[in-house]
Amino acid sequence: MASSDTQGKRVAVIGGGLVGALNACFLAKRNFQVDVYEAREDIRVAKSARGRSINLALSYRGRQALKAIGLEDQIVSKGVPMKARMIHSLSGKKSAIPYGNKSQYILSISRENLNKDLLTAVESYANAKVHFGHKLSKCIPEEGVLTVLGPDKVPRDVTCDLVVGCDGAYSTVRAHLMKKPRFDYTQQYIPHGYMELTIPPKNGEYAMEPNCLHIWPRNAYMMIALPNMDKSFTCTLFMPFEEFERLPTRSDVLDFFQKNFPDAIPLMGEQALMRDFFLLPAQPMISVKCSPFHLKSHCVLMGDAAHAIVPFFGQGMNAGFEDCLVFDELMDKFNNNLSMCLPEFSRFRIPDDHAISDLSMYNYIEMRAHVNSRWFLFQKLLDKFLHAIMPSTFIPLYTMVAFTRIRYHEAVLRWHWQKKVINRGLFVLGSLIAIGGTYLLVHHLSLRPLEFLRRPAWMGTTGYWTRSTDISLQVPWSY
Amino acid sequence: MASSDTQGKRVAVIGGGLVGALNACFLAKRNFQVDVYEAREDIRVAKSARGRSINLALSYRGRQALKAIGLEDQIVSKGVPMKARMIHSLSGKKSAIPYGNKSQYILSISRENLNKDLLTAVESYANAKVHFGHKLSKCIPEEGVLTVLGPDKVPRDVTCDLVVGCDGAYSTVRAHLMKKPRFDYTQQYIPHGYMELTIPPKNGEYAMEPNCLHIWPRNAYMMIALPNMDKSFTCTLFMPFEEFERLPTRSDVLDFFQKNFPDAIPLMGEQALMRDFFLLPAQPMISVKCSPFHLKSHCVLMGDAAHAIVPFFGQGMNAGFEDCLVFDELMDKFNNNLSMCLPEFSRFRIPDDHAISDLSMYNYIEMRAHVNSRWFLFQKLLDKFLHAIMPSTFIPLYTMVAFTRIRYHEAVLRWHWQKKVINRGLFVLGSLIAIGGTYLLVHHLSLRPLEFLRRPAWMGTTGYWTRSTDISLQVPWSY
Numbered sequence: 001m002a003s004s005d006t007q008g009k010r011v012a013v014i015g016g017g018l019v020g021a022l023n024a025c026f027l028a029k030r031n032f033q034v035d036v037y038e039a040r041e042d043i044r045v046a047k048s049a050r051g052r053s054i055n056l057a058l059s060y061r062g063r064q065a066l067k068a069i070g071l072e073d074q075i076v077s078k079g080v081p082m083k084a085r086m087i088h089s090l091s092g093k094k095s096a097i098p099y100g101n102k103s104q105y106i107l108s109i110s111r112e113n114l115n116k117d118l119l120t121a122v123e124s125y126a127n128a129k130v131h132f133g134h135k136l137s138k139c140i141p142e143e144g145v146l147t148v149l150g151p152d153k154v155p156r157d158v159t160c161d162l163v164v165g166c167d168g169a170y171s172t173v174r175a176h177l178m179k180k181p182r183f184d185y186t187q188q189y190i191p192h193g194y195m196e197l198t199i200p201p202k203n204g205e206y207a208m209e210p211n212c213l214h215i216w217p218r219n220a221y222m223m224i225a226l227p228n229m230d231k232s233f234t235c236t237l238f239m240p241f242e243e244f245e246r247l248p249t250r251s252d253v254l255d256f257f258q259k260n261f262p263d264a265i266p267l268m269g270e271q272a273l274m275r276d277f278f279l280l281p282a283q284p285m286i287s288v289k290c291s292p293f294h295l296k297s298h299c300v301l302m303g304d305a306a307h308a309i310v311p312f313f314g315q316g317m318n319a320g321f322e323d324c325l326v327f328d329e330l331m332d333k334f335n336n337n338l339s340m341c342l343p344e345f346s347r348f349r350i351p352d353d354h355a356i357s358d359l360s361m362y363n364y365i366e367m368r369a370h371v372n373s374r375w376f377l378f379q380k381l382l383d384k385f386l387h388a389i390m391p392s393t394f395i396p397l398y399t400m401v402a403f404t405r406i407r408y409h410e411a412v413l414r415w416h417w418q419k420k421v422i423n424r425g426l427f428v429l430g431s432l433i434a435i436g437g438t439y440l441l442v443h444h445l446s447l448r449p450l451e452f453l454r455r456p457a458w459m460g461t462t463g464y465w466t467r468s469t470d471i472s473l474q475v476p477w478s479y
Numbered sequence: 480m481a482s483s484d485t486q487g488k489r490v491a492v493i494g495g496g497l498v499g500a501l502n503a504c505f506l507a508k509r510n511f512q513v514d515v516y517e518a519r520e521d522i523r524v525a526k527s528a529r530g531r532s533i534n535l536a537l538s539y540r541g542r543q544a545l546k547a548i549g550l551e552d553q554i555v556s557k558g559v560p561m562k563a564r565m566i567h568s569l570s571g572k573k574s575a576i577p578y579g580n581k582s583q584y585i586l587s588i589s590r591e592n593l594n595k596d597l598l599t600a601v602e603s604y605a606n607a608k609v610h611f612g613h614k615l616s617k618c619i620p621e622e623g624v625l626t627v628l629g630p631d632k633v634p635r636d637v638t639c640d641l642v643v644g645c646d647g648a649y650s651t652v653r654a655h656l657m658k659k660p661r662f663d664y665t666q667q668y669i670p671h672g673y674m675e676l677t678i679p680p681k682n683g684e685y686a687m688e689p690n691c692l693h694i695w696p697r698n699a700y701m702m703i704a705l706p707n708m709d710k711s712f713t714c715t716l717f718m719p720f721e722e723f724e725r726l727p728t729r730s731d732v733l734d735f736f737q738k739n740f741p742d743a744i745p746l747m748g749e750q751a752l753m754r755d756f757f758l759l760p761a762q763p764m765i766s767v768k769c770s771p772f773h774l775k776s777h778c779v780l781m782g783d784a785a786h787a788i789v790p791f792f793g794q795g796m797n798a799g800f801e802d803c804l805v806f807d808e809l810m811d812k813f814n815n816n817l818s819m820c821l822p823e824f825s826r827f828r829i830p831d832d833h834a835i836s837d838l839s840m841y842n843y844i845e846m847r848a849h850v851n852s853r854w855f856l857f858q859k860l861l862d863k864f865l866h867a868i869m870p871s872t873f874i875p876l877y878t879m880v881a882f883t884r885i886r887y888h889e890a891v892l893r894w895h896w897q898k899k900v901i902n903r904g905l906f907v908l909g910s911l912i913a914i915g916g917t918y919l920l921v922h923h924l925s926l927r928p929l930e931f932l933r934r935p936a937w938m939g940t941t942g943y944w945t946r947s948t949d950i951s952l953q954v955p956w957s958y
Contacts, residue, residue, distance in 0.1 A: 186664070186667075187657070187664045188665075189663060284660045
């Protein structure tokens with residue numbers, strides 16, 4: 001890497017959240033002069049605000065990005081491994097479905113702690129600075145000119161060589177790109193909202209199996225629970241907004257939980273459930289797609305700013321972290337040449353981020369509807385079996401997404417191909433079973449399922465078929 | 480209509496373009512106090528600016544809206560009727576395909592004159608005022624609070640009961656709605672750009688058939704020409720941006736026209752073609768969809784602000800005008816109750832505006848690719864024939880869209896149903912022709928196409944089939 005051509009060049013990273021802070025580390029490591037502008041106060045000193053999801057699932061892609069800036073071990077040590085989905089049926093029965101093989105797991109990570117660690121990592125670079133309480137008020141992305149409002153509310157103009165928009169699903173940088181010609185954009189809210197609830201520790205220990213992501217699939221509704229380091233679980237209830245609106249009173253909520261999640265009530269505690277349920281209204285979930293991710297050689301979007309996705313594949317943070325890693329790899333490839341690297345980032349990365357967006361939306365239906373069905377369990381077993389006998393040819397979708405860096409869009413293509421092959425295989429298998437079953441029926445019970453194919457009597461009595469029943473049964477499939 | 484409950488209520492219409500001005504007439508007629516804020520100067524006094532398309536196709540929906548405010552006759556008298564598409568083939572051959580029956584036509588209308596007439600119509604209401612040179616700088620749509628910048632650049636706050644966003648494809652009002660929770664939005668640029676060119680009058684007369692919309696379909700490219708009242712034609716060339724970029728010099732342009740539109744060069748004049756071609760760069764085309772169109776009882780979007788569509792069905796203005804008419808009909812139905820009327824407008828109108836958006840995108844491909852094919856001509860003839868024999872059952876799509884007020888989304892449903900019926904009919908017809916043809920072959924040429932079905936010789940010679948060729952041909956289809 002030629003670092004000389006980055007030294008002295010200024011990069012403004014908008015947003016000091018997870019992706020912004022990680023990106024600042026990557027860029028600082030590359031010797032850019034990095035300024036991070038974060039609208040909120042420093043979360044390491046300020047009182048924590050409720051609202052955003054509390055914990056996140058870190059998987060391979062995110063870990064690889066953290067590894068590249070030397071933070072993997074530190075972050076992983078503060079996560080709780082989750083080796084399986086634990087499905088809670090309505091009757092209270094629990095069944096575990098492993099995510100992968102015995103050594104594969106995802107990690108439940110505290111968003112707040114991760115963000116704090118990343119901010120501290122940014123500040124460990126002498127050439128990086130985080131400006132808290134600085135809000136982007138205006139931006140001329142094609143010229144690298146920003147206007148930021150600091151705590152003194154005085155607008156200050158900043159000029160830089162590169163603006164990196166990591167300012168989340170409601171990105172201000174993206175709003176400025178949207179006004180440029182030929183910028184495609186979609187935002188879509190799903191009918192579901194989410195609400196966070198808590199399962200506290202029980203006698204100082206986890207109240208449920210700790211190394212699992214717990215799922216209560218109920219078709220229209222779904223609840224999940226992720227373990228925290230303090231031995232509590234954070235539950236997230238997903239439900240259509242109109243259903244939330246049908247639960248205005250405490251007794252409505254209790255009835256609803258008794259009907260749908262009876263085993264969760266004693267775990268949460270009735271009082272605490274009521275307190276959490278009415279603390280905040282249900283939050284919306286947005287899916288955002290755009291194209292391109294860049295403007296000339298001056299501005300690029302990453303993370304939720306480029307592709308906010310619904311949370312049903314647990315890949316939001318991982319996709320955002322992989323954005324940073326992919327950009328870093330392209331900067332290596334193009335020797336820090338921004339005018340080549342930015343268009344290539346759009347060209348290369350958009351199909352992948354759109355693919356994980358589509359997969360997450362697909363799982364939005366899949367996870368609620370099928371996780372409790374026998375068919376789903378059968379498919380997972382079949383996936384596992386096929387992967388075991390053909391480890392490099394057949395890789396389950398979840399494994400490709402969570403435990404490899406196979407490009408998301410390639411994972412989708414392989415998945416479609418695998419589904420086709422499986423369906424054909426099942427068809428052949430089903431046919432063979434039918435044939436075999438029929439044979440057995442015929443052989444053991446002396447039935448004649450193909451009687452109707454025999455030559456009609458009026459054709460004469462000299463034919464082969466009418467000679468003897470015994471002979472016809474000896475060669476029943478030879479025609 | 481109870482006008483008393485609108486009197487004194489204030490409506491701010493943002494945008495004094497076609498839809499904004501028409502809407503202001505509707506609302507003023509309903510006794511609201513109407514203020515129109517238009518960012519540009521008064522086009523009736525200012526020098527006209529080039530850029531937006533010069534002429535538009537007015538059809539039934541737009542005319543019905545104009546009729547409701549008493550302007551239909553005035554506007555129609557300033558339009559040039561177009562009764563048919565005139566297809567220009569590469570060889571210079573021209574073929575006319577009528578739009579409907581002999582009394583049906585669309586009108587080529589000057590955007591500028593129409594806008595001027597509508598603004599004058601607004602000002603004829605004592606309770607309506609147009610504020611030119613007033614730009615919307617901020618808006619709190621849920622409270623009906625606006626900040627406008629007048630020519631003095633001093634921000635002025637305005638409070639009103641209803642904000643109507645008619646500020647076009649790049650709507651500022653919509654940008655504010657987008658920040659509200661659960662507002663779905665899509666903007667998509669198509670790969671084509673457009674450029675306007677001119678065919679001047681020839682010896683004081685139209686240089687081509689005046690009562691046609693001329694089309695030069697060339698697959699990847701397309702040119703159209705609409706007649707003006709001054710006996711000129713305005714041509715619009717549609718072409719991918721990358722193709723425009725391949726024509727940097729005058730000789731490139733001339734070569735391109737000689738290759739693709741040879742008959743247009745003498746009509747335009749080589750000098751004028753060059754002047755027009757290099758006057759302005761090609762302009763982008765955007766398709767915008769959003770949902771909902773309203774916010775509570777305080778804000779509603781209409782026209783391009785709600786649904787910018789690509790121009791390939793000639794329905795942009797008509798759909799926008801019908802928005803105003805539909806809203807007016809709902810205001811009648813709900814007795815001017817905005818809190819009922821606005822949600823109902825979203826519920827009722829969005830499927831229709833999304834349908835015409837999809838149809839226009841469909842025509843983007845259809846018009847370029849198929850207008851010159853025999854199959855397209857055959858389909859149009861078939862449509863005409865079926866419509867003639869079953870006028871109320873079978874209505875061609877174009878007729879439903881351009882010459883009726885059948886809801887756009889219902890037109891699409893009917894069209895799909897009709898296509899299915901036609902395809903089945905064609906299949907049956909094709910089968911009958913094949914059968915009849917075979918019969919004739921057999922009967923007149925003594926061929927035996929069904930020879931292979933005859934009883935094989937080894938089955939014996941006593942069968943019916945081998946008795947005599949003559950008899951078998953007498954009852955060839957009886958089995």
